[in-house]
Amino acid sequence: MKRLLPIYAAVFIFTAAFGFTPASCAVYFQLEPFVSKDVKKPVERVRIMANKLLEVSKIPGLSIAVSQKGKIVYAEGFGYSDVAKKIPVNPETQFRTASCAKVITITALGKLLQEGKLDLNAVIDKYLPNLPPSYRTITPLQLAGHLSGLPHYADDDKIENRFYNSTEEALKVFSHQKLLSPPGTKYSYSTHGFTVLSALMEKVSGMAFLDYLNKDLLKPLNMKNTGPDLRKHQSYTNLARLYDFKDHQLIEERNPEDVSYKWAGGGLISTPSDLVKLTFAYTNGFLKKETVQQMFKPQHLLSGEIVQIGIGWRISKDIYGRNVIEHAGGMEGARTVVCMFPDQETAISLMVNASWASSIEETAHLFAQLFMDDQEVNKVKDIETEVNTSSTLDGKTVNGTAQLKFKGNIGNLMLADGKHYTIVPLNRTNVYGLISTQGIYYLEMKSVNQQVTAKAIAYGSQLKDSAIDKAPFLQFTFAGSL
Incomplete structure (x- = not known):
């Protein structure tokens, strides 16, 4: 190192x-x-x-x-x-x-990988023989995928607010910590694992x-x-x-x-x-x-x-x-x-x-959506009405009412508990952005037979399938049309 x-x-x-x-x-x-x-x-x-x-x-x-x-x-x-x-x-x-x-680190690792300088499946003891014994059977692949068992931040980490001169010094921040699980048995996010990875790359x-x-x-x-x-x-x-x-x-x-x-x-x-x-x-x-x-x-x-x-x-x-x-x-x-x-x-x-604290992935997806679908932005007429709401928080569903106002194609939704959302039409039919304190969420609003129904979905990352059928965290309805 x-x-x-x-x-x-x-x-x-x-x-x-x-x-x-x-x-x-x-x-x-x-x-x-x-x-x-x-x-x-x-x-x-x-x-x-x-x-x-x-x-x-x-x-x-x-x-x-x-x-x-x-x-x-x-x-x-x-x-x-x-x-x-x-x-x-x-x-x-x-x-x-x-x-x-x-x-950024992983992309540099990919360069070493294709140059044949690194075996992703070799135990890291091959490269870093001075690590604690329990760390030595971890592979670079497990480090990169957070499958190593190494901890993330812990209360007894030895982090000092000073400049660390080397990866060898940085390893001492956490190398006294035990593995959370045997390598390869559990996904456990670890920034410390990337410090080990950087030492290996050196x-x-x-x-x-x-x-x-x-x-x-x-x-x-x-x-x-x-x-x-x-x-x-x-x-x-x-x-x-x-x-x-x-x-x-x-x-x-x-x-x-x-x-x-x-x-x-x-x-x-x-x-x-x-x-x-x-x-x-x-x-x-x-x-x-x-x-x-x-x-x-x-x-x-x-x-x-x-x-x-x-x-x-x-x-x-x-x-x-x-x-x-x-x-x-x-x-x-x-x-x-x-x-x-x-x-x-x-x-x-x-x-x-x-x-x-935000849903930044969904926020980025909806900004990107504007560049990937070449359709006209939804148009909403001016509206001022009371709506019936159903929101879910911590597994509990609360029914109530809210005030919805659309003017100049921008909507504002004020819930009875004081929560406020801004609604911005996007360029896919019936799709809107629900802007909150925690980012922008997918909102679907449809008009059928003089009744508008709306649902907002939060979905996170690392999904195998679309979250389109996931239970919404907010729904509302009102009589009329968009």
């Missing part, structure tokens, strides 16, 4: 290598959104949805990028990267990746993890705004501030965590445009077709049970049953997602500069 150099030397080299010196950061600063001439039609709807999402959820900033057929067609920021100074988010604003760092590449990442992945893919989060050791021109919610009020994180103990699993910064560029590695030949197939193949437990995760990537379906390969992340001051729709040759990434 390579030592990463003393802290000051390391910071100097990293900032130079990754292009993060204060002067060079300004080169990437860009205020204007990017909109390809081929996708102007859905962009107005995207902007309405994004601005309404900020209004309802109170998140400080949001950045979105979309690609189609291997080219970025849309990139825009909304809200603020720095609330106090009113600095707007723009396409070059850098956010914490949170666990989207894992798919061993087989002969380079420090960040050096390998930069040389063999970020530079070839032109991911100029991606690298280690060194905010505690240097200043940045275009790095978003970090925020959290406390008692429903937005507060800034004044002493953020030093994330050098988990570069590979959650310690990077990036932009949605760079995360979309990452997906190009799976279509432009950077990774061979057979490598991509291997990385997107669902893993299975020793029992034979299939889990909806390949090599790092989560394998799922959207509400329409479309295949989606994705990963989301959340941590102090960040909520992120990157999704690929391989059959539609479309990818999307969303990044937020707040700890936001």
